[in-house]
Amino acid sequence: MYIGIDLGGTNIKIGLLNENLSVQSKLKVPTESETNSQTVMANIIAGAKKLLVQTQTRTEQIKAIGIGVPGQMDIKKGLSIFSPNFANWGNVPVVDQLETEFHIPTYMDNDVRVNLYGEWQMGAGKGKQDVLMVTLGTGLGAAMVSNGQMMYGKSNSAVELGHLNMYRHGRPCACGSSGCLGRYVSARGMVKTVQEHLAAGETSIMTDWTDDDETKLTAQMVSEAYDQQDRLAQKVMQETGEILGYGLSSAINLFNPERIIIGGGVAEAGERLLGPTQAVIAGHALKVARKVCDIVPAQLGPWAGMIGAGVYANQQGAV
Template identity: 85%
Template sequence: MFYIGIDLGGTNIKIGLLNPDLTVQSKLKVPTESETDSQTVMTNLIAGVKKLLVETQTGSDQIKAIGVGVPGQMDIERGLSIFSPNFSHWDNVPVVQLIEDQFHVPTYMDNDVRVNLYGEWQLGAGKGKQDVLMVTLGTGLGAAMITNGQMMYGKSNSAAELGHLNMYRHGRPCACGSSGCLGRYVSARGMVKTVQEHLAAGETSVMSEWTQGDETKLTARMISEAYDQGDKLAQAVMQETGEILGYGLSSAINLYNPERIIIGGGVAAAGERLLGPTKEVIAGHALKVAREVCDIVPAQLGPWAGMVGAGVYAKQNSI
């Protein structure tokens, strides 16, 4: 019997067929189309699972359980995705029911970052650790925390939502209803927005040539590439973003006292360009006793971590 792991991201949906020992037999990704609506996104997800089953010549009766990681707030018991800042027209979506109605396989849903952390904790950078914070830097910023060997959930499954730490009293509006949230600055969207603000203020960058003046074509990857070419604006934005992340993680270290912080997600590919300034801020602002027992490491399972973690989560729920 196999497991299916699904990582519902803001840009792509990653779907994998996992063997009983959780090694990946086959995987694929399909566009999310997060700017459309919940019906389109769920149609894309279901079509992706069907495609994987056809490609691997696997029947639904050979699947023991399906795990799915979804960003945002949720009612895990009811399989309901209540709200997600990464999606448009997304409100109380019955994710589990929609999947089970199609495939008639037990399906388990959790927050996308908790699912990532389950994977890294069992198979990756968190193995053997009991107090682990994971931060994923992608379309938005997500976080999850294992403390004393137990995943933190909180009363409404909202624990460790670092992406919504208020960094500025009157900052950028956030889809959560607040403003100045960490994830509006430290994320792919956040970094692009920061570059756009600097350009609008009259600063110059090679990125303007690359996009031929169309700022909607800017990407986080471009910022890293411009940084490496010595572009002053890209370097300033990376420094600024890294420092903001540092202040956010300093608060997290003081609150949760982790022994390890795992940094994952696509934006984490910026590496020390981003994390150098982050570590400098932590050294000066996190509590000394807590800071000295905590290291910061990259995720090990790569861009498919959420998918693998969803498979881990499916298996542990179906035992």
């Protein structure tokens, strides 16, 4: 059996997978990402122990643990170097701490790559050799399987589509640059776009829903307002979808994928968002590359990262 762990900014999702990589049991615990690395690691360990107790599983029955962690990392050393959504977090020895606690081989990777391992083996990418995955959540993450191999790059930083520069002097980004794709196409980005339009004097039903408190705006509200024919929501969804289209056009031209999988909470906007995206791709991606590429939704849902982490543990354990 295998344990898969998906470390998110809000929750830690932990699952027990059997030899066939079917989920036997799962749970989630709060991350407390605003605290520090010690608290978050303690929450991961406590959650894994709780799962073992609930399922009456002994540590000797677990072949490997896989964990997906957001941000930059040294995979060989098992170090999480930097994670933008976590406070007091730097050079955290994630693998060492889990192996010391459980005495089980542990393998760490970037959260989006772990998502893609799951979708590639068990979901929307099954049977494909060139697959790009884009997750649209708080930010924008991406990973790519090329010719049947996960792409990593020299510093495990390959396929950082969220940091494609879309505007020469755009919104500042935590990476140190500005105008990055993820600052526009993400939950935070969409809310920021709404706020900019409101500041310019435009009106929306969303201000009634939040009592004029812009800090209460969410990406989900944009979808709901869109369905009520709110002109600002429709404009923001159109803008966001088009910017994503330009980003994916560049990705199609660069990587020539046969499939792009779109996952994450923001992707639940569906055709509202992806309609404009497809229109831009039709006009801007290279014709030959565009013709061989389809865009599909992720299949594994909100537990994709946890499932993918278990799949990754299985693969690494077999190497």
